[in-house]
Amino acid sequence: MKKINFSKIIIMALIMMIAACIAILVSAQHYKEKRSPSAMSVVINESVGGIDRVIGVPFNFFQNKLSDLGHFMATYEQNASLSKQVTKLSDDSSDVSSLKAENKALKSALALQNTLTNYDKLSANVIVRSPNAWNDTMTIDKGKSDDLAQDMIVMSNGGVVGRVVQVNQTTSKVALLTSDKALESKIPVRLGTAENPAFGLITGYDAQQNAFIVTQISSDLKFNKGDAVVTSGLGGNSPADLNVGEIIGEKPNTKSVDREVYVKPAGQFSNMQFAFVIKRGLQ
Structure with a gap:
């Protein structure tokens, strides 16, 4: 598989930026003079727009994926937090049950002790x-x-x-x-x-x-x-x-x-x- 040459991409991006700047200047001059854009300006604008859309596709894709990943991580953290709360509630419930059983046993022992005053x-x-x-x-x-x-x-x-x-x-x-x-x-x-x-x-x-x-x-x-x-x-x-x-x-x-x-x-x-x-x- 052929490796992507990022240097060429950067050079192309710079050329497009320069061409876009030239097109903007020419368009502005024509606008001031109330003239229709030249054929070169139209071609450059359309080319820049097309290339911008092409380049924007992968960036938009990755941006959407990053957004989805952010939502996923937020959901994961919420689930982890809820899981901890459920575990804590379960532990608290076990502690309460244990305390209730011990309290019942103590009451029973106290009641028995009260009947054994003659011993x-x-x-x-x-x-x-x-x-x-x-x-x-x-x-x-x-x-x-x-x-x-x-x-x-x-x-x-x-x-x-x-x-x-x-x-x-x-x-x-x-x-x-x-x-x-x-x-x-x-x-x-x-x-x-x-x-x-x-x-x-x-x-x-x-x-x-x-x-x-x-x-x-x-x-x-x-x-x-x-x-x-x-x-x-x-x-x-x-x-x-x-x-x-x-x-x-x-x-x-x-x-x-x-x-x-x-x-x-x-x-x-x-x-x-x-x-x-x-x-x-x-x-």
Whole structure:
């Protein structure tokens, strides 16, 4: 492809400018003398006009493209700005949702604390809850240095959720009552009313019904749906009258299976951020 000789273009442009100047001077002189333009002036004017149009085409093309590019860049910057605003709004929305969840958890913890005035208790943060052991265990940020001991009851979100099964210097492992594994330390409970109670043990969890399974019940007392279930205080580090849940049904005793009562948990296990370890009841 032949290269464009810009030097020749410049020379031609200068010649056209000179010719245009001459034509203007001649035309002006003829205008003063009220004479018609000479043939040479007409030819030069037409030639200059034609060449001007030819030269103007690429310049106009590039000018239009530059204008389009300017509009494109402006649109790009506007889109980038809008994208940043959308991202910021999304982040703000996530922060608000997180703050709302934390605020709800704090309110729940405060409400639970207000019901535990008769107990020596210690507040703790849930610091570890592994997805592969979500229903089995969690770790709290209190341990031996806070006078925690094994088998102490742990409460969260309104009810009993588990027991301390391992105590380290500054952390403790809690076995949750939602575990499908055998409970390391069964929790003794009281069913029915304080005037006419029955006693049993939480020995398992039914995931389909979302209910604790209470067995080894001390009597044939009939229960109603909605009857309260609380800790009995009859075993180990387990103070009495801590809220466990309410009865939702039962499976009768058979030759091969002991009577089972199903208890809906008072505490919510889905989002536990704060917990209380119950050390003992206050005298």
